[in-house]
Amino acid sequence: MSVYDFRPVSNGDLPLIESWIKTPAVKEWWIEADGEPADPIGEDELDDPDIAMWIVSYRSTPFAFIQDYDPHAWPGHHFRDLPPRSRGIDQFIGIPEMLGCGHGSAFIKAHVDRLLANGVPVVGTDPHPSNLRAIRAYEKAGFRSKAEKTTEWGRCLLMERQAEPAA
Numbered sequence: 001m002s003v004y005d006f007r008p009v010s011n012g013d014l015p016l017i018e019s020w021i022k023t024p025a026v027k028e029w030w031i032e033a034d035g036e037p038a039d040p041i042g043e044d045e046l047d048d049p050d051i052a053m054w055i056v057s058y059r060s061t062p063f064a065f066i067q068d069y070d071p072h073a074w075p076g077h078h079f080r081d082l083p084p085r086s087r088g089i090d091q092f093i094g095i096p097e098m099l100g101c102g103h104g105s106a107f108i109k110a111h112v113d114r115l116l117a118n119g120v121p122v123v124g125t126d127p128h129p130s131n132l133r134a135i136r137a138y139e140k141a142g143f144r145s146k147a148e149k150t151t152e153w154g155r156c157l158l159m160e161r162q163a164e165p166a167a
Contacts, residue, residue: 002110003058004058006055013062014042017065050073058107063095064092065094068111072084078149082121082160083121085120088125112142120163122163125143126153127157128157139159142161145158
């Protein structure tokens with residue numbers, strides 16, 4: 001049993017997520033393609049059937065956000081070559097005291113394990129190549145680097161984790 005709980009984001013969570021986005025560690029990397037801070041997540045995004053958003057709690061304390069999405073829903077997405085039913089992920093830790101404690105790789109692994117167990121063949125993520133903390137967390141969670149690329153969202157390192165082959 002995981003020490004991490006995942007619950008769908010609700011309208012009531014949006015102020016919490018917005019406050020997390022304003023923290024220095026999140027604001028540095030949660031940005032738009034032009035390098036400006038990302039807009040807060042809106043209510044309209046909660047209804048998007050191609051994106052699933054989650055609040056992550058550790059021992060009942062909310063501390064992080066993760067979303068998984070269908071990369072095939074965006075024409076020209078850099079993960080468009082992944083097999084059908086694949087997912088992309090983005091996430092951040094919103095409580096600064098929780099950074100550097102191993103939570104990132106652990107909750108990412110727990111979430112991706114759930115996706116793979118439910119039939120997702122590949123999960124992709126795309127950290128900025130300079131975001132070494134995120135890259136290390138993804139590697140610890142089982143992701144492997146594929147290629148560096150410049151996309152409409154900026155420079156990124158394409159990373160993937162595949163489902164284990166059936167024995």
